Amino acid sequence: MKAPYLLFLGTETILGNAKTAAGLAYWRPELCLGQIKSAGGTVNLGLKDLSLEEAVEVGVKTLIIGIAPFGGGIDERWVPTIIQALSLGLDVAAGLHQRLNEHSVISQAAKKFNRDLNDVRQPKKIFTVGTGAKRAGKRLLTVGTDCAVGKKYTALAIEREMRSRGINADFRATGQTGIFIAGGGFSIDAVVSDFLSGAVETLSPNNTVDHWDIIEGQGSLYHPSYAAVTVGLIHGSQADKLVLCHDASREYIDDVDGYPIPELQECMNGYIAIAKLTNNKASFAGISVNTSHFSEVDAQQYLQKLAQQYSLPCCDPVRGGVAEIVDNLECEL
Amino acid sequence: MKAPYLLFLGTETILGNAKTAAGLAYWRPELCLGQIKSAGGTVNLGLKDLSLEEAVEVGVKTLIIGIAPFGGGIDERWVPTIIQALSLGLDVAAGLHQRLNEHSVISQAAKKFNRDLNDVRQPKKIFTVGTGAKRAGKRLLTVGTDCAVGKKYTALAIEREMRSRGINADFRATGQTGIFIAGGGFSIDAVVSDFLSGAVETLSPNNTVDHWDIIEGQGSLYHPSYAAVTVGLIHGSQADKLVLCHDASREYIDDVDGYPIPELQECMNGYIAIAKLTNNKASFAGISVNTSHFSEVDAQQYLQKLAQQYSLPCCDPVRGGVAEIVDNLECEL
Secondary structure, three states, rough: OOOOOEEEEEOOOOHHHHHHHHHHHHHHHHEEEEEEEEEOOOOOOOOOOHHHHHHOOOOOOOEEOOOOOOOOOOOHHHHHHHHHHHHOOOEOOOOEOOHHHHHHHHHHHHHHHHHOOOEEOOOOOOOOOOOOOOOOOEEEEEEEEEOOOOHHHHHHHHHOOOOOOOOOOOEOOHHHHHHHOOOOOOOOOOOOOOHHHHHHHHHHHOOOOOOOOOOOOOOOOOOOHHHHEEEEEEEEHHOOOEEOOOOOOEEEOOOOOOEEEEEHHHHHHHHHHOOOOOOOOOOOEEEEEEEEOHHHHHHHHHHHHHHHHOOOEEOHHHHOHHHHHHHHHHHHH | OOOOEEEEEEEOOOOOHHHHHHHHHHOOOEEEEEEEEOOOOOOOOOOOOHHHHHHOOOOOOOEEOOOOOOOOOOOHHHHHHHHHHHHHOOEEEEEEOOHHOOOOHHHHHHHHHHOOHHHHHHHHOOOOOOOOOOOOOOEEEEOOOOOOHHHHHHHHHHHHHHOOOOOOEEOOOOOOHHHHHHOOOOOOOHHHHHHHHHHHHHHHOOOOOOEEEEEEEOOOOOOOOOOOHHHHHHHHOOEEEEEEEOOOOOOEEOOOOEEEEEEEHHHHHHHHHHHHHOOOOEEEEEEEOOOOEEEEOHHHHHHHHHHHHHHOOOHHHHOOOOOOHHHHHHHHH
């Protein structure tokens, strides 16, 4: 994906449906030169409103469809803006279920103007099976007691904290919003099963010994729908360090019936048992908790209690950042 | 796939390259009415040699490409036989890497004669994510200390033994040779990761309470390339009983470097830890060992020692069948 970007918010009126654009603007403000809406759209990310012509003038290279309305389809009301962007020399990228490349009018326009359409949900690489061979460099993987407990946010917060300390670190994306933020990576859950760990090996290749890959986790070992994806990520990443992500308000696993959230210690033991196959030194570097339903005082007490119980730095990355976890990593390695 | 079958052995001269046909003839002799070779082919499965016309006369419905030469391609010397089979009203099925449906001459002939081409390596179903919801009926899954340790053979032997005792049991195939034998199922390693456990839920649906699904395992929890596939199978199957398959002569995991075969007890503990997520009563029903490198006496001693050590029936399904494992299942349930 060629940076910098113009974020397309279409006709969207619900901020929650613009999570991809919001995540990108929050984590990569330097890459987001502006936003553009269609008539009727009301979502505002606080970026500069730019016309397509103005965007080209300030150097934008790609229009990013930053919205994912229910159903994941391409709204026909967006199409004129997309076509005009292509005609002005911009590439277009989206993480929608419906592919830009399979929309006949859009794909014809891209051919006509010789521009790239980037459907980030569909991996473009041909993968092979994993080898399990050791690679140089250090790797951290975020894992969860469940899905949607802050694995991406935590990984990005760790990358930001590490870079601010001059540590050589790269966030490695495994889902669509992460891919927009990183400008690379692939949706691991769209990879054919046989190639899961092999794909993750590719995502986090051999590197210099001082380099950290901070890999975005997916699913959970305790989610009956997605544990296989999580295991492929653990084995392929050969993680040296894991960070457990948890939502303090959640009692049951998301999207399924009757699966309680496991105890954190049981959960960490389970993750380590799996991780040891490809890295027998794997260990936890901290716990990252979403405490948004607690008051500030209650959150601090909760985190302190966890830290004592598990002898690990415990933090809410939104409230207070992840400095303690990075301290721990610097201290140990 | 419409039965019965004629097994096509092409120009093959190496029996090992006809494993799919040999497995089908061994496990489903009642479905295999004959074999047919091309000029130059020397492999003989002991079936009746039939011309295509004779096959049609005796009621054959499908010509099965029972060979998988190195590279997995379609040999042009086979094409005249395939075309003639289609013209005589037979369907054609293959488990090759190269698809029959993507071979232009073959696919045109199939259209012309209105016959089905069945590429069993590519799942045709659209899958959804797993639900983790409990299903009625009983399920057994074969798992392994490694790949290629007899998981398919053991599952088929258990199905055969159960059926011989009047137990309501179905083998569920998850790989290409198994699919030919079962006449159904799908290659689980070709399913997109997100849908792994969901696909296995589909493969082994709700059933009567006395019914056993005997599910063909794939990969191994201890194989760094394939453990994710194995986890999807365990969670999707919600196995009540597991059978551990092991090759007594193997010291290291196949196809990768530096991964020793785990201790059997550690291995069973690891499998149970994973299986308990979707079935907290999961337990092992026996151990199935390939002892082909031992003498008969040594094999018996080895199996007896294992049985004492783990308090489980231990057998070599090729030497002595799996009656003890089925005794154990009948006893417990």
